[in-house]
Amino acid sequence: LNNASSCCQCLSCLTDESGVTQTDILWKKEGETATIDCSHTKGADYFQMYWYRQLPGETMKLIVFTTTAKTEHDFGKFSTEKFSANKSAAESGTFTVKNLVPEDKGLYFCAVSEHSDTDTCGS
Template sequence: MLQVFIGFLLSSLRIQVCCQDVIQEPTISWSFKSKSAEMKCSHKKDISHTQMYWYRQRPGETMTLIVFTAFPGQPDYGDSLQTKYSAVKDSIENGALTVKDLQADDSGVYFCAVSKHRNGRRSNS
């Protein structure tokens, strides 16, 4: 029996905004179908930047929000499937996103953004 492995490209962006870095690792990740892939995000902004947003952009599509996290607090997956994604924010500066059970349509660019705390709620803008 021949077993075929399929690689999926999950890439991250390194963004510098207002002289403060938001860093994602790994920059490029290859994995196999049905496996999981984890991406980490960190920032060097001040402690008021407690909110973290994870976005995905598939080839040829616009960017969509996957999950919102805040420290402390529970992730808000909105319309995304919690069975597909797992997000953690274990400190103000650090968070991670895991994409579970990788399939072909999981390929794309994954983007992490951080923002300041606003009344304990996520911004709709």
Template sequence: MTAGLITLSAALLCLIDGSDVTQTPLLWVMEGQSATMNCSHTKDHSHDQMYWYRQLPEEGMKQIVFTTAYIDHQYESGFSADKFPATKKDALTGSLTVERLLFNDSGVYFCAVSKHSDTGD
């Protein structure tokens, strides 16, 4: 079995303005290894929610996980902490790792940040 090269590219997404969000731009990683993407922003500390998305070739964008530093991460159906461990230790930074990379993990991974909004009724 020959190991192949996996491409993980990144794009920025923010619900307000992506110019304040920075993300690992491009990773080339060998199949079977892990890859970690970092995300940070310069908005205020109220933007403490971070979302990670993935878009595979020929597919639409899918949310992987929702994170904050204060509650357990919430993974979407089809994604798990074993394959996609995420960290979020403070309001301004976070990371997503893709473990045991396979060729079909190649795609575009997005980080998005937003602030908590409680609109009530």
């Protein structure tokens, strides 16, 4: 097809040496759904997962915070009609962008963190 930007969407994802891996790159057609998988080898204490998006020319934004401790995920100002997430295991999760449009093209990545109760100061 001549106009690839209206036909296919590329959702690029980061993978580094931190023990967190995710889908490298997705090519999808407009109107389709894209699901990104994320997993880590840090252990069950790292049960919190964050999904970020950076669109071309924009700053990075947190779309959703997920955790195995809650069934409801925190999407903040983002719509659950556009995005969904699944976090049924501590070491993995998925993030989905629904009904793709050209404006969804960007960099998407997950990050994980360990739950900590050490937010108090000691002497």
